[in-house]
Amino acid sequence: MDIETLTPRQWIENEEAYTKLLEDQNIRDKIPFLNVNKTEHFKNLSLVKFYGMVQDMDSPEYYLEKFEVINKITKQSTYVTGKYNENITVEDNEYVNFENSSNITSERQTFVVISVPAINSWVHTLDGKFRLDVTKNMQTEFSSNKRAYEETMDVEAGPSNVEKKVCSEVSKAPYTKSTSSNPKDIFPFPKEGEQVFHIKLYTNQDKLKINDVCEFVGFLDTFPTLIPEVCDAQMDTDALNAPASLYPRIHCVNYKKMKHNNPLLEEDTKIENIDVLRKDLLVVLTQLLLGDELAAEYLLYHLISQVYLRRDGLALGKFSLNISNIPSLPSYPIGLYKFIEKLLPKSIYLPMTLENLNDLTFVPKKNYELNYLSSGVLQLSNNTHVVLDETKLSPGKLNEAGLSNIKALSSCIKHQSLHYDFKFYPLEFDCDIPFLILSEGKSMIPSDVHVVLQPDEMCLNNFKEIVEAADHFLKPDLLNNIRKYLTSVRLIDYSLSEEIETFIQDEFVKMRQDKNATIDDLHGMLILARLVSISEGKKTLGESAWKKASEIEETRKIRIKN
Structure with missing residues (x-):
């Protein structure tokens, strides 16, 4: 049996053996990849995988792991599992015996997982090799002779106090809600094609943290969510309107945290000719930094830096870099960033304009009315490089939000931690975000290292030609090898x-x-x-x-x- 065609019941019957199979990367690669395929191309409860960042987590919920189903005509009873499934489905001549003391109620945790923010386009291009022949995986209609029971329970109420939520016959249309219906502030930097899933986790819930990047394997639940028009009027409309009703769900059977998201670098990849690659990269960086070899050295070290240890409140390994004396060429900062973007899997360019500082939200904030975490500019996964262009800052006054954003930036750089706004209290989250600050004079924002750029006059007058030469020099094979080099030496x-x-x-x-x-x-x-x-x-x-x-x-x- 092919692992990608397994059903939840088959998985449960031999869970240990199938989990062991997932340790083989070749087996894992056979599972359809949702990052480059649409959910509507899959049947309900297809085994899939999704690579994303944990953006938020919901309260735990109860579900019926094992329950009795009775045939109304024959009175014969069978026990069914509700694990790895959102809804209980029964035939018209059956019903669920909720009162059976042998029923087992268990707990699962829901995580909101989004496409990894700030992924660069070359990563998306390489991931495209996992795109499916969609004609092989098209959705089929749901059987109309089954009724659905909403089995999820609020953990705070407890299983014994929960009113049974029984839905009448539901729509045959599969769940295909688009992310355009999602709260727009759930993504730090909204881009077309980004996805959101509710990942239902049954084990190891406490090992997963907000902003972790993981590859999740599980059963995609495309069954229609319950809606007020077709369900009992007494159902909790607040729960129905919660973001959970907007997202497809994945019932996770296995996940692994990712050390990096460079698709060129596999676990057994060995990088050869490191000295040559280092030398070639320094040649390019020196030219892009207008002939300044010292600045190129420090930029290289910045690109491979990461927090490797936290001790006594210190984040050891952080290496934020301020390069000052940036020339007054409007195209220079963005031109430099475009090359950094080509080299790294994740990066963002943030012009430090007065408008951006005053208007953007840097710190994530909990929205209690809709029960979700609205994102912020600084809600990023580890090793996402942020280029701050301070040359774009013009005279003016920072408002209260702007001052708060500067404070958040400074804290993030100095301590590699950020206090999320949970309204009634701040909650501190560790991060590992390398910052490169480009400025005319010494930056107003703190940094670990300050380098004064010494541009060569000839390079300064020929920056356009330098960019073209660097593009020509970085042939595809060399560029990919440098990408692998930058990731591998960091590890x-x-x-x-x-x-x-x-x-x-x-x-x-x-x-x-x-x-x-x-x-x-x-x-x-x-x-x-x-x-x-x-x-x-x-x-x-x-x-x-x-x-x-x-x-x-x-x-x-x-x-x-x-």
């Missing part, structure tokens, strides 16, 4: 030996004697030296990497003083 399992730790202690003593260095200076050097090392494909720190980090830091600081 290197880096560690320090006892010998190297002793070396670092000795170096710190010298730093304190020569330059009155602080513990923050040591943290900064450790992070920079680590980035130098992994950019060269090394799993530990060597004396040469420490020396190189020291030299470029010295040059950077001299520039700032001058």
Whole structure:
């Protein structure tokens, strides 16, 4: 039996074996991919997979995991499972015996999962290889001789106090509600084709957090949702109007958190010629930074940075970069960003205009009336690079919202955490968002590293030609290899030996004697030296990497003083 044709009942009968099968990536790849296929092309309860970001979570709900169904004519009873299904369906000559003490009520958790925000177009293009021949998976009409019972219960009420919700014959039309009906503020950066699903999770609910990016495998529930026109008037209309009624559901049988979303890089991919790729990338970055080799080095380290450890309130590894002295060429910041966009799987460009600061919502906010989390500019998954263009800032006054947005940005950069607005209380969420700030003078926003750009006059006068040359230089194979390089070196399992730790202690003593260095200076050097090392494909720190980090830091600081 092909795994993609399994039904919920078949899965339940041999759940352990099928879950084991999903560990094989080749088996997993056979399951239809909803990110590039529409839900209306699938039959109800088809096994599918969806790759997305957890945007919100609902309250837990009860469902009937096992219940008795009785034939009205023969009085024969059978036990049916409600697991991995939204509705209980019975024949016209059957009914559900809700009073049977042997019925089993269980709990499941619902997560709102959206298309990963800020995915760049080249990732979508590569994902397109999973598009189906839709004629093989077209929806079929629902059988008209079955009645549907709404089995979901509010967990707060408890199973014993819930009034049975029985719906009359429902519409034959499959559930195909488009995302245009969704609240528009559920996506940080709305784009055509983005999707929202309610993922029903039966196990490991506590291991999933808001903003996690996962690949979910489960049964797509396209059965029509209950609507007031066809259901008992006593049903809870608030529940019917909740966002759950707008989204298709996936009853999850398995999920895995993703370390990255680069479709070019598989688990067993080995990157060769790292030195050559590093050199070629630095050539391109140096040209795009107008001949400035030092700025190119720091931009490379920024592109491969991530938070690798949290300790004592510190997010170690963050490497937000402020490049100042950006030339007054209107096309320069966006031209630079266009190349960053080509290299990274996820990125956004945000002009720091007065209008954007005053009008955009940066922090997610809970909407209690509709019971959903409205998104914000900064609700992003880990390793989404944000390019802030401060050169677009004009004189004017920040309103209250603008000041709050600047505060949120600063907190996000300094602590890699963000306080979501839950109206009655703020709730802190950790994040890992690398920020690149382009500014004329030193940015008004804090950063971990500040580099003063020193453009070459000839490059400054020929930026258009530089962009064309860089495009020509980055042939498809080289471009894809650089994309793989940037992701793979970030994932290197880096560690320090006892010998190297002793070396670092000795170096710190010298730093304190020569330059009155602080513990923050040591943290900064450790992070920079680590980035130098992994950019060269090394799993530990060597004396040469420490020396190189020291030299470029010295040059950077001299520039700032001058």
